[in-house]
Amino acid sequence: MPLLARTVTTPLAIEVRRGALAELGTLLHDRRISGGGDVAVVVGPGQGERIAELVRPSLGNADMFHICGGTVDSAMDLSQGLRQRNYDAVVGIGGGKTIDTTKYAATRLGIPMVTVATSLANDGICSPVASLDLDGRRGSYGVQIPLAIVVDLDFVENGPDRQTQAGIGDALSNLSAVADWELAHRERGESIDGLAVALSRSGAEALVNHPGKIGDDAFLTTLAEALIMGGISMAVAESSRPASGGCHEISHAIDHLFPGTGSHGEQVGLGALFCTYLRGDQERFAQLGACLRRHGLPVAPGDLGLTDQQFGLAIAHAPTTRPDRYTILEHLAMSPAEIETRVEGYADALRDLVG
Structure with missing residues (x-):
């Protein structure tokens, strides 16, 4: 049967x-x-x-x-x-x-x-x-x-607002992590779990579209549910795949090269926005960038106290932090010169986002 x-x-x-x-x-x-x-x-x-x-x-x-x-x-x-x-x-x-x-x-x-x-x-x-x-x-x-x-x-x-802001960044990064997982499925035939994807993405979607502020009960409840669903999605997938992609690789690289830069949530939120830019998803980039800014989270390397050059070094180092994981970073396999160009383009995209 x-x-x-x-x-x-x-x-x-x-x-x-x-x-x-x-x-x-x-x-x-x-x-x-x-x-x-x-x-x-x-x-x-x-x-x-x-x-x-x-x-x-x-x-x-x-x-x-x-x-x-x-x-x-x-x-x-x-x-x-x-x-x-x-x-x-x-x-x-x-x-x-x-x-x-x-x-x-x-x-x-x-x-x-x-x-x-x-x-x-x-x-x-x-x-x-x-x-x-x-x-x-x-x-x-x-x-x-x-x-x-x-x-x-x-x-x-x-509690401190910065803790809640970190949770927002962590939950929102699931949107990028799932996109990376789907990329690995298309390009390399990696197995993907639809239920894990649905749990991870639906919680993050509810958060990115929520109009509330971090002091509102309704918003905090949505954030808590997004974080919980992200955790359950990993249990379903028996992997961190639905909640960890290039965004987390960048954060791990920042921790290694420039320890003490920011919280985990701040770094993965920035990493998720940059990876979304690399994927060329302009609608999601605008949506995610607006949400991060609305809640006071970093969107540019300078917001974390990093120069563009330091951020570029972190991007170059990022794939080595999870050699078994295929994300947009591994897919593009950028040279140092290409990374520099992409970081410059990202800065331009952020300026357009403000306008």
Whole structure:
């Protein structure tokens, strides 16, 4: 009998609203994740104590773990702490470093993990990948996607605007990543997953067309959903393909050549706009550029403090960061002189966009 359907792993629950953190125990109970609140709650620095106080009333049997996340070592230390008793689930509360550290530790021990995001800086809130440092170098590690995802808009709104702007750039870059995947499918016969494409692109399309601002609940909800769908698309594809193309290669190259330049979201947003220019998609270029500008994200190398020459060096280096990935950068295989010409043309296109 032919296989007519497939099983897709997705979170049991997704909640994006204000006040969600204080009702975490009810959510875990109602979704049969933890009836008695026997969970490990992992919080990071900064708002950790405030968060712990909010969740304690609804999670009386929980153990609190305070970490400084972001590294494999911190994830291994957390793993050791989680061995002290049997937990129904591990709840990671905070930003990207705390969540990625928790995802890694929970996956290592085979314990279900719940994400409670207090910022929307990247798609790590749902992705099957943990970005952690090891010996001073950033690496990506495969993990299980969360069993449930909660986004508390009260915390997102009170956080730095730059974190939300980074999330916008990360979500919008999916438009370029999907275009690169489709290019690889046409040119090289690379296998493509239509469901993963639909999830990734539809979330980004909703965001790029949304008229709201970063302080609006409706816009923040759309951003959260776009990041979540991007993460699920990677789980469906069993690859980062639907959310990582030439845009991410450029960002990795900037990190390598000019560390500390900008946030991940800022860099991939700029990379996505440049790759869209390279593809000659003028309508998408205008749409994406207008959205990035509207939300205060970089659109030119100078917005990140890079010269055109430095940006050109990053473009030249970008394909080496993912030798197995075929994007518009590999397709054009530009020489240094061609890169210089394209960067000049990109600057002209940005000026036309303003006009």
